Amino acid sequence: MYTEEMLESIKKVEAKRAENAAMEPRRMTAEEKDQVLKENHPDYREDQFDVLTVGPNKGEKAPKELVKMLQSDSRLKDNLPDLSCPDYETDVLIIGGTSLVVYPAAGLIQYYRGHKLAVINKGGAGSGLGAAVTIDGPIGQVMAQL
Numbered sequence: 001m002y003t004e005e006m007l008e009s010i011k012k013v014e015a016k017r018a019e020n021a022a023m024e025p026r027r028m029t030a031e032e033k034d035q036v037l038k039e040n041h042p043d044y045r046e047d048q049f050d051v052l053t054v055g056p057n058k059g060e061k062a063p064k065e066l067v068k069m070l071q072s073d074s075r076l077k078d079n080l081p082d083l084s085c086p087d088y089e090t091d092v093l094i095i096g097g098t099s100l101v102v103y104p105a106a107g108l109i110q111y112y113r114g115h116k117l118a119v120i121n122k123g124g125a126g127s128g129l130g131a132a133v134t135i136d137g138p139i140g141q142v143m144a145q146l
Contacts, residue, residue, distance in 0.1 A: 089114070096120035097139035 002010070028036070037044040042063075050067040052060050062070075093112050096119065109117070109129060118133040120142050135142050 092116040092118065094118045094120065096142070097122075 034044075039045070042048045048064060049061045050064050052058050052062055052067055052070065054071060091114055093109075093114055093116070095109065095117070115132070117129065117131040118135070119129060119131040120135045120137065120139050122136065122138045
């Protein structure tokens with residue numbers, strides 16, 4: 001059932017069992033623990049973080065993967081939808097969390113043929129669009145209340 005290597009390992013463990021059971025390992029100091037974390041744990045290693053260069057958190061450190069995602073080009077950049085002929089129609093269009101000057105949100109409004117437009121934005125952006133409903137507030141908070 002056990003291989004030769006496993007049997008040899010078992011013999012070594014059995015030979016040291018009493019000595020290991022009697023041993024009281026030395027506790028690490030706070031500085032030693034910090035050093036181990038800084039060298040090994042990704043949440044503590046400086047090389048796992050970058051500084052955000054845009055947005056409201058500009059200048060703050062964040063994990064590299066998050067920085068790359070937040071500061072990357074749009075995934076739609078090379079495959080923009082043709083908004084002049086939509087795949088389906090909607091009764092209500094809700095646009096939120098955008099300045100309404102960045103494509104595709106800016107172009108989306110001019111192609112909307114429905115009569116029920118709702119704009120949810122912090123700072124009142126989009127209030128001049130003739131929307132049936134305009135809500136001034138952070139999109140996350142507003143949607144959580146709906």
